[in-house]
Amino acid sequence: MKLREIGIGKTVETLGAWMLGALWLLPVVFAFWSAFHPAEYSTSFSLFAPLTIDNFVRAWSYAPFPRYLLNTFILVTLILAAQFILCTLAAYGFARFEFFGKNVVFALVLLQLMIMPEVLLVENYRTISNLGLLDTIPAIGLPYMASAFGIFLLRQSFKTIPKELVEAAQVEGLSAVGILWRVYVPLARSTYIAYGLVSVSYHWNNFLWPLVITSSVNSRPLTVGLAIFGAPESGVDWSIITAATVMTMAPLLVAFILFQRQFVQSFMHSGIK
Amino acid sequence: MKPTFQLRYWNQINGWLLVLPAVFMISLFTHYPIVSNLFHSLFSMGTATRPEIFIGLENYKYLLDDDIFWKVLKNNFIYSLCTVPFSIGIALCMALLINRNIRGRSLVRMSFFTPTVLPMIAVANIWLFFYTPEYGLFDQIFGFFGGDSHNWLGNPDSALYCLIVMVIWKESGFFMVFYLAALQQLSPELKEAGLVEGSGSWYYFRRVTFPLLMPTTLFVTVNAVVNSFKLVDHLVIMTKGGPDNATSLLLYYIYENAFSFWDTSYAATLTVVLVLILAAITIFQFAVVEKRIHYQ
Amino acid sequence: MATSKIILTDVYKSWGKAEALADINFVCGDGELLVLLGPSGCGKSTTLRLIAGLETPTSGSIEIGGRDVSNLPPVKRNISMVFQNYALFPHLNVAENILFGLKARKVPKKERQKRLKDTAALLGLTEFMDRKPAQLSGGQRQRIALGRAIVAQVSVCLMDEPLSNLDAKLRQEMRQEIRSLQQRLKMTMVYVTHDQVEAMTIADKIILMKDGRIEQHGTPEDLYNRPATAFTGSFIGNPPMNILTSDGPLSKSFPDSSYFLGIRPENISISNTSGIEGQVVAIEYLGADTLIVCQWGEQLITLTVKGKTDALVGDYLRLNWREENIHLFNRDSGVRVSNPAGGTAR
Known part of the structure; x- marks a missing residue:
């Protein structure tokens, strides 16, 4: 019967999806395997291989990972806070106010979507150097704090808020700032969450610009720390490198596994214009 | 009710005040560097003893004669031409698979998406080991079937393609999300009408699903192309552009010139090229993508 | 032409443990316009989707034109269907929308063009053939949806709340138009609505449903004069x-x-x-x-x-x-x- 054919087709599809899924997960599983087993098992797979956290202990002792972790944490928090403030104000201005040159300015802002700060790293390095901020955590964040992407997303979200709500708030005597704080920001909550998750993932993982701008343990984020640690010339054991790799990606990975739906939805949300 | 003159006046000032902080910051780190970069590309490198001097288009002349530049540019085009269509094609397949009501759907979706949340540096570390001669995963698999050991990343012929495979793995799940979002917005009624009217899966995909996903495909393509010029983190770990510049990409070459050879003047010249490429993509996007047909 | 009688025998449908339909038995005669009427959630749309083959019954059999179609996919059932939101393809123009099914079934080009011309003339759509659905009014979109059903030239047509997106005045006009088309083309039609006025004015027979069961099956007069239940x-x-x-x-x-x-x-x-x-x-x-x-x-x-x-x-x-x-x-x-x-x- 035809219905049975459909059933077979679906089984094939399901198996295909599972296999592709397994293939996609393989490298991550492999990293965890290698990190939790002694070095001699990183290339030979045995179910009876003893589990160990020795690799983590040694990675921990070779390089100041707690400090790197702290730096990344401060960096991500700093960027997010600054982005929320700057982008909210700008998005509010673009969404609700009419002023001279608005469209031109907005188009200029959007240019940053295409030409990100890391593309201009030579000149931005010069700027940061002139400001005397080389090798500091704020220097890593500064070029990203005003984000065209954030302004764009929040402006879209602010524009969908019905005019009646704003007018009702005006009738009740709220000021422009009051309306922003009491009406726009709460109603755009899901956009803030989406943008926040995308931004945190981006800056947790960002590498090239931090690599250029930092030169000491005091400011290096995890990614740069890992790169220096894992460089082939450092001569460190592969198992220990994977342990360090796992440490670097674990916080975000755990957050992702816990809030999987939220993550996927956020990335979706950020892509729909 | 017409706003009074005063109210309009305040609107102007308030609007400007609100956008000013962000606009200032963006100008400082995007617009100003574009201009100053162009300016610096016309000067020679200054050193402690020798001030920088105006040399006109000298840097650009050097660029045209620089074989490495052409090689890097060619690499970058190969890299884009491979990563973009493959990752988008795989992303579309993933989205179509997951959009069906299959068993274990959220688990499969999670594994597709996982590479997206990993730092490129971590991914590079893991894959570096996969490509290790003899001990690496690929050589072990090949060895199992009786193949020889390969120096995957050490061979100029294969190194770039090895990186391409890795980047496809890293990016497909990210693009999948946009297709998923678009698929979820298609009305199930359309599919049912197709079923009643006798369209097979392939006919329906070709005539309905794919055309309706076109705006998403264009959006994702632009994103993917920009990414392929912007994302070079893995080179620092895996190949450092080698062997013999076989894997170097434009942004990495800029980084190398600026921070390894300290030739910021030439790096500025290269940056002008990169900015021009990105500007061309932007113009393409506004000319084609933004004018796409809005169906609804 | 073969008969196109629709017979449902002992049809049950449940979603997991929730029973959506129970004990559905009825016959829709050849050339008859049968209305499935009831409040939302009564199972009328599910019944229609079972006839269309978009859902499969948990038990029971469905027969169309003397053939047991219970296990056939929609395309093999020789039916056409008009959806609540018209299911028009937004990227295709009117002509391509109407011809979508014929192309899928590989009807020869000459035949396609002839049928398209007839259908367009019948519905007064001739001048809109190159437009996209978004450029048309609600009533015109409704007509395209009808055109898609008519062009298939099958004798059974299923309608799922086809008029619910139109305003009151247009609804009345389209109601009359659907009825006269159905009679002229001698279609066997199953028509779902929640609007009792629509049902009373258009139907040969009405099946009133409640909570997944048939409450009463009869002519509009029967239902009005001799309601079987409170x-x-x-x-x-x-x-x-x-x-x-x-x-x-x-x-x-x-x-x-x-x-x-x-x-x-x-x-x-x-x-x-x-x-x-x-x-x-x-x-x-x-x-x-x-x-x-x-x-x-x-x-x-x-x-x-x-x-x-x-x-x-x-x-x-x-x-x-x-x-x-x-x-x-x-x-x-x-x-x-x-x-x-x-x-x-x-």
């Missing part, structure tokens, strides 16, 4: 039938409290001498007639009178009705009781 009585007719209860005997045909008494608003008259006494709580003037709502004990009774009324809110009125106009229903089951006291109920 629910049918209150669902059909506008304003709906009054369903009254009483602790004591109300009339000689309402002998005790084990019955509901159903009486239509248009069958209640105001009397000076006899009947029950109610106080007017609301008056709605509708032009041709007036609705009067009276309070009688705990219950509200609605009646219609011709033209305007002199009564005022707060007045007391005596309400009367003829014995032959009352409907009696069992108070526990809601089922019609034909002859409770050997009295006059037909």
Whole structure:
């Protein structure tokens, strides 16, 4: 019967999806395997291989990972806070106010979507150097704090808020700032969450610009720390490198596994214009 | 009710005040560097003893004669031409698979998406080991079937393609999300009408699903192309552009010139090229993508 | 041409443990327009989707044109369907939308063009052939959806609330148009709606559904004149039938409290001498007639009178009705009781 054919087709599809899924997960599983087993098992797979956290202990002792972790944490928090403030104000201005040159300015802002700060790293390095901020955590964040992407997303979200709500708030005597704080920001909550998750993932993982701008343990984020640690010339054991790799990606990975739906939805949300 | 003159006046000032902080910051780190970069590309490198001097288009002349530049540019085009269509094609397949009501759907979706949340540096570390001669995963698999050991990343012929495979793995799940979002917005009624009217899966995909996903495909393509010029983190770990510049990409070459050879003047010249490429993509996007047909 | 009778036998449908449809049995005759009517969630759309093959029954069989189609996919069932939101492909123009199915089934080009021309002429769509759906009005989109159903030239057409997205005036026009098309093309049509006026005006037969079961199957007149249950009585007719209860005997045909008494608003008259006494709580003037709502004990009774009324809110009125106009229903089951006291109920 035809219905049975459909059933077979679906089984094939399901198996295909599972296999592709397994293939996609393989490298991550492999990293965890290698990190939790002694070095001699990183290339030979045995179910009876003893589990160990020795690799983590040694990675921990070779390089100041707690400090790197702290730096990344401060960096991500700093960027997010600054982005929320700057982008909210700008998005509010673009969404609700009419002023001279608005469209031109907005188009200029959007240019940053295409030409990100890391593309201009030579000149931005010069700027940061002139400001005397080389090798500091704020220097890593500064070029990203005003984000065209954030302004764009929040402006879209602010524009969908019905005019009646704003007018009702005006009738009740709220000021422009009051309306922003009491009406726009709460109603755009899901956009803030989406943008926040995308931004945190981006800056947790960002590498090239931090690599250029930092030169000491005091400011290096995890990614740069890992790169220096894992460089082939450092001569460190592969198992220990994977342990360090796992440490670097674990916080975000755990957050992702816990809030999987939220993550996927956020990335979706950020892509729909 | 017409706003009074005063109210309009305040609107102007308030609007400007609100956008000013962000606009200032963006100008400082995007617009100003574009201009100053162009300016610096016309000067020679200054050193402690020798001030920088105006040399006109000298840097650009050097660029045209620089074989490495052409090689890097060619690499970058190969890299884009491979990563973009493959990752988008795989992303579309993933989205179509997951959009069906299959068993274990959220688990499969999670594994597709996982590479997206990993730092490129971590991914590079893991894959570096996969490509290790003899001990690496690929050589072990090949060895199992009786193949020889390969120096995957050490061979100029294969190194770039090895990186391409890795980047496809890293990016497909990210693009999948946009297709998923678009698929979820298609009305199930359309599919049912197709079923009643006798369209097979392939006919329906070709005539309905794919055309309706076109705006998403264009959006994702632009994103993917920009990414392929912007994302070079893995080179620092895996190949450092080698062997013999076989894997170097434009942004990495800029980084190398600026921070390894300290030739910021030439790096500025290269940056002008990169900015021009990105500007061309932007113009393409506004000319084609933004004018796409809005169906609804 | 072969018959296109639709027969559902003992059809059940459940989603996991939740039962959506139970004990569905009916026949839709050749060339008949059958309306599936009921409140939302009653299972009417599910029934239609079972006939279309978009869902499969948990048990029971579905037959179209003498063929058991229970296990066939939609395309093999020789049906056409009009969807609630028209299911028009936004990227295809009117002609491509109408021809979508014919191309899928690889009907030869010449034949396609001929059918397209006929259909377009029939529906007055000829001048819009190159437009995209988004450039057309609601009524025109509805016509394209009809065109897609007609161009397939199959004798069974299923309609899922086809008019619910149109405004009241257009709805009435399209209703008449669908009915005349159906009769002219001798289509067998199953039509889902929640609007009883639409059902009454368009149907040959109506199946009234509630909670996944058939409440009554009959002609519009049957449903109006002889409602099988208190629910049918209150669902059909506008304003709906009054369903009254009483602790004591109300009339000689309402002998005790084990019955509901159903009486239509248009069958209640105001009397000076006899009947029950109610106080007017609301008056709605509708032009041709007036609705009067009276309070009688705990219950509200609605009646219609011709033209305007002199009564005022707060007045007391005596309400009367003829014995032959009352409907009696069992108070526990809601089922019609034909002859409770050997009295006059037909």
